[in-house]
Amino acid sequence: MDNTQPTLPRQETTMRTKTNKHTKIYIAALNVLTLRTEESLSELSLALQNTKWDILGLSEVRRIGENIIAYPDFILYHMGQTPGKHGVGFLVKKYLAKHIIGFYGVSERIALLNIKLPEYKDPWTIIQIYSPTEQAETETTSQFYQELNKTLQTYAHKNAIVMGDFNGQIGERQWDEDAIIGPFTYSSKPRSRNGKMLAGFAMENNLTILNTMFKKNKNRMWTWLSPDGKSKNQIDFIMSNKPKCFTNINVINNLNFNTNHRMVRAELNSSQPKNPRPKINPEDIKLNRYSTEENVNSLNLKLKEYKRETKDAGIQEKYNWLERTIKNTIKENKTKKENSNNWISEKTTNLLEQRSALISAKMTDNNRKEITKISKEIKENIRKDRRQRRMETIERHIRQTGGIKKAYKELTNKKEWIVKMKNSNGIKKIGRKEILNIATDYYTELYKDNTNEREIELPDNEIIPYILQEETEKAINTQKSDKAPGPDGISNEILKQMKADLIPILTEIFNGVISTEIIPKQWTESNIILLFKKGTTAIWEITGLLV
Structure with missing residues (x-):
């Protein structure tokens, strides 16, 4: 059974800015x-x-x-x-x-x-x-x-x-x-x-x-x-x-x-809305060999300014500077993810062009019959193209990793949204904002600090050793690839590609956290994703909350 999801070609946004006062929504x-x-x-x-x-x-x-x-x-x-x-x-x-x-x-x-x-x-x-x-x-x-x-x-x-x-x-x-x-x-x-x-x-x-x-x-x-x-x-x-x-x-x-x-x-x-600069998320960036070299070289030059620009800064300011520098460097040397329909074979493309020409021509009985015939061939060829792409992707990942987990992730290009969710009173809600509020309220209550326990005081003479650069390097190397980034959008792949320049700075920040007992506020943030729970009844579950 083919469980592969279709790879759909990307399309341009049609809300185009014009020189006059208005724009159009189609x-x-x-x-x-x-x-x-x-x-x-x-x-x-x-x-x-x-x-x-x-x-x-x-x-x-x-x-x-x-x-x-x-x-x-x-x-x-x-x-x-x-x-x-x-x-x-x-x-x-x-x-x-x-x-x-x-x-x-x-x-x-x-x-x-x-x-x-x-x-x-x-x-x-x-x-x-x-x-x-x-x-x-x-x-x-x-x-x-x-x-x-x-x-x-x-x-x-x-x-x-x-x-x-x-x-x-x-x-x-x-x-x-x-x-x-x-x-x-x-x-x-x-x-x-x-x-x-x-x-x-x-x-x-x-x-x-x-x-x-x-x-x-x-x-x-x-x-x-x-x-x-x-x-x-x-x-x-x-x-x-x-x-x-x-x-x-x-x-x-x-x-x-x-x-x-x-x-x-x-x-x-x-x-007409304001025309802001296009936002490029780091997770939308594909680091090919050329863009990686550009990122490394560009970041190397910018990180040389770290000591001078953060000379009297605290831990939070230093971390903000580093995060901002990485993001800006990636944006400057961005290469967007491959945006093509190259999974479609030349034969399918030719059939689509033939049908387009027939639709544009004067409609006759022969034309209608030919359009029907070609449409059936198009569907069959798209099905074959998907199967071929699926097999090639699976084979490539088996050769590279010995498994198919990453192949399935690459082939799946859609995510299901929650259609409806029950609130704490058992009432179903369908609004996107209402659903978000239900999940937010649940996690706010779940992670609320209700502890009354007395804090444990550590002895003043206990010395915490500083972190070595070798330990920072090992931590970066052991991060898994193809994992979703956190709220900052900086992926593990980016850290690995730029580790030579990042290791000394990260080590300094880590040791600053140990000595000051202050952590950057970004470390307290995370993304929470609702996962679909399979079963005879399609439900969404937030830990213990049925929705």
Whole structure:
């Protein structure tokens, strides 16, 4: 059984700074038909590389259960209940992760994202839906809209977006619908049953259908193509109660992904944030042979100033200087982690290019058949590429270390987030901040000093020997590689590569701690990570706290 997680290509952040006053956040919706396998997710990630997006709502995900998974470049949330059917979710760019308030799965047709978008005072609620089709029972569709109404009125913030595959045609605007439907509708055909329910829902909740607010060519408005290629309809919509916040909406014409739906993307206007220097975390740095030499040479020159710049400094100031110098040196000579999709074979790349050309060309019966054929080949080749990469990685690590533990770590490029957590009263919380507060409160109580024992006084004449440089060197050499760094972000690999210059300084600081009995405040800080506990019931455990 292949438990390897997919290696997904990195993508650029689409929140680009412009010379004018505003920047854009791209919010989109797409019926993917299926994201059940990791190969499908990899294929979608490749397709999105050349498309601007920041938040993407997904319909027909077809993944069972409710999960939040952090990949290198985005957060995936999905909610599904029926095997092989329905399911909704979100992809959120990684740079927005810290702004996520929480996800909430209402059902396999309705999911909600609360997020504090940059430069907006109030949070936004984004609801992704997948409506029953026109062929479904009227009662089924009515229940769906009742549930959607309840979700919007119960959980939504002041700013709201509802989007997804509504499986309905709205037709032309009626005389009393100026507030919800703009002048630019796609079809003059009669409004369908689902379209009537959609319009009623929009009217009741004061939502404007953004697809109708901006003038577009008819060929850039339809969002669904029938399997036989003869019918085109506009059934995927983005609605909001804040239409003035949006500057444009587009239908993405040539997304290189195997679906008969087209992506709908709205451009949200936002006050331009300040453009700070990009933050480079030391753990994001790959020390290749050349960058290591640069770091060692550069640090060697800077550390010669240690004596002069810390002449009258205390232990804390000396340690701060050393930590700051190491970090600055690494940033100056940084080499970012390899950011490529070189695990994909040339054959797969060629197939993707062929399909992209077919999608861009005029759609004919032969084209549709060829796209279907190539899409199957793409999925199979991505599967083979992953297997090949997995075997090569395992073989390399077996030759180097004799084991596969580090190989698995390299192949795994995602982390699961906690979906919900119980507080001390047993109430489940889904908000990111609430979950963090529960964990923080638990550890605050756990490590609180409740001891009443009398401190042990050591004899005044007991002499503690000073630490030798050889002991410092041994301590550095025995540190394990490929371990997560602490809050300072300085890894063991960096210490080992620069130990010749660091040993005398660290030894002096260690001996200063012994003589003054003062430790740097950084030594009192640590990262605490919640680990998933396997079992018949998926739970998260913080030591003795079930969540």
